[in-house]
Amino acid sequence: MTKYVVTGATGGLGAQVFKYLLKLVQPSDVIVSLYNPAGATQLIKESGVEVRHGDYTDPASLDTAFAGADKLLIVSYPSIAHALRVAQHRNAIDAAKRLGVKHIYYTSLAFAGDSVAAVMRAHIDTEAYLKASGLTYTILREGIYSESYPLYFGFFDAGEGKDEVVVPHSDGPIAWVSREDLGEGTAKIIAQGGYENETHLLSGARTYTLTEIAKKVSSLLGRNIRLVVASEDDYVQANLGKSGPLGEEEFLRLWATTYKALQRGELDVVDPLLQKVLGRELKPFEDTLRETLGLQGSVMERYAK
Numbered sequence: 001m002t003k004y005v006v007t008g009a010t011g012g013l014g015a016q017v018f019k020y021l022l023k024l025v026q027p028s029d030v031i032v033s034l035y036n037p038a039g040a041t042q043l044i045k046e047s048g049v050e051v052r053h054g055d056y057t058d059p060a061s062l063d064t065a066f067a068g069a070d071k072l073l074i075v076s077y078p079s080i081a082h083a084l085r086v087a088q089h090r091n092a093i094d095a096a097k098r099l100g101v102k103h104i105y106y107t108s109l110a111f112a113g114d115s116v117a118a119v120m121r122a123h124i125d126t127e128a129y130l131k132a133s134g135l136t137y138t139i140l141r142e143g144i145y146s147e148s149y150p151l152y153f154g155f156f157d158a159g160e161g162k163d164e165v166v167v168p169h170s171d172g173p174i175a176w177v178s179r180e181d182l183g184e185g186t187a188k189i190i191a192q193g194g195y196e197n198e199t200h201l202l203s204g205a206r207t208y209t210l211t212e213i214a215k216k217v218s219s220l221l222g223r224n225i226r227l228v229v230a231s232e233d234d235y236v237q238a239n240l241g242k243s244g245p246l247g248e249e250e251f252l253r254l255w256a257t258t259y260k261a262l263q264r265g266e267l268d269v270v271d272p273l274l275q276k277v278l279g280r281e282l283k284p285f286e287d288t289l290r291e292t293l294g295l296q297g298s299v300m301e302r303y304a305k
Contacts, residue, residue, distance in 0.1 A: 003068050004190065005031045005101075007054065007092070008075025010041055013107060013142065016183020017073060017190075022047055024191040033065035056088035062095035071190055072096050073105045076123065080254055085122035086129075093126075093133055105190050106130055108141045110175070110201055110267060117261035118254040127199070139199040140186055143177035143274070144267060146204070146288035152258065153210055155239065155246055158221060158293050166228045168235040168256045170263035171211045175270050177204035178283040185274045201271040205282045216289055232256050 004025060008014030009032045021030060027047050033054030034040060040051055054065025056077060066072060074092045077085050089106075096104055108127055111120035123141075130137050150156045152174065154165035185202055189195055208216075214227040230238070236252045245251040261267065275282055 001029060002070045003029055003031065005033055005066050005069040005072045006075075007033045007056075007073060008107075009044060010034060010039055011075060011078065012145070012147070012179050013183055013186075014073075014075040015041065015043075016180050017075075017186045018183075019043060020184040020187035021191060022049075024187060031065070031069065033062075056091050059091050059095055062092060063099065066092075066095050066099050066101060069096070069099065069101045071103045071105065072101045073107070073186075073190060075107050076109075076126070080119050080251070082118070082122045082125075086125045089122070089126040090129055093130055093135070097133055097135055101135065103136045103138070103196070104130060105138045105140060105186070107186070108139050108199075110141045110143045110203060110269070111261055112264070112266040115261050115266055116257055116264065117266065118257045120261070131197075136196050138189065138195040138197075140189065141199065141201045142182050142186070143201070143203040144174050145179045145182070146176040146283070146285050147179050147292050149176065149213060149289065149292070153213055153217075154227070154235075155242070156217070156225075158217075163223055164226050164228055165210075165214060166230050166235050166238040167210060167259055168230060168232040169259035171227060171229050172209035172262050172267070173207035173212075174209075174262070174267040175203040175205075175207045176285045176288075177202065177274065178285075178288050181274060181278065181282050185277045188277050200273055201269060202274040203269060203271045204285065205275060206270060206285075207268055208285055213289070216286060217293070220290060220293060 006018050009018040027049045030049040032044055032049050032051045035055040037051050037053050052065040053061050055061045077088050079085055108123040109120055111117045127139050154167045156165050182202055211227050214225045218225045236249055239252055241247045
């Protein structure tokens, strides 16, 4: 009997992994580690799985949460804060090593291994730490969520009524992929086994530039949405004063490095593995675009930490 511990099961990706893992293994074999067990979703509560308190910032809690695990899914902390993310991920890896966990699965990101994107730096450091730990691992570089396109598309919010989208450096392209497809694929990789001590990209089936997205959004909204690739200073000025971190220069400068990565072609990579694992075609980006227009606020708040 294999015991699975899943972290991040109330988050966007983790919730999808958990949902599909339940279709592949018995609930009695699954443990959910939550920093706030009282915040468990209805699916978690009704699934019959064991819920434990596990907080990346509290190593002692992780010793309890991960106890008895054969396979552990470490879902990365959603933030651009480098030191914070790395420290939390290291705590989880160290706990897994203390407890003798047999196989760690880590959700990294689809940027290059030598990425210039600030959001990828903590992943690169975590990947290196995991590889040096001596534990059996699988690193899954999860593709850029289709649902997160507003974050890359100049923090676009259809409700604001603005028709000009300003980004710095480059407009892509990006191999967008739906979070649900990533969740199902990740769950299958965990349940089926294999991929020991390997790093794999789970990407969409094709790429779209931000200019192409502007055309698609224009068509769906019946408006002329224009993408402007401007200087970094102009991009910062266009966003200063917005609510929360999105209006702060420090965050904007860090996020601008994402577009330098696009300029290098870091996200212009299509890998067939996810389609192979799922055994079907992936959800088209256009479908997600239709579903998410008007729902951008929560997407951007999740990452601007």
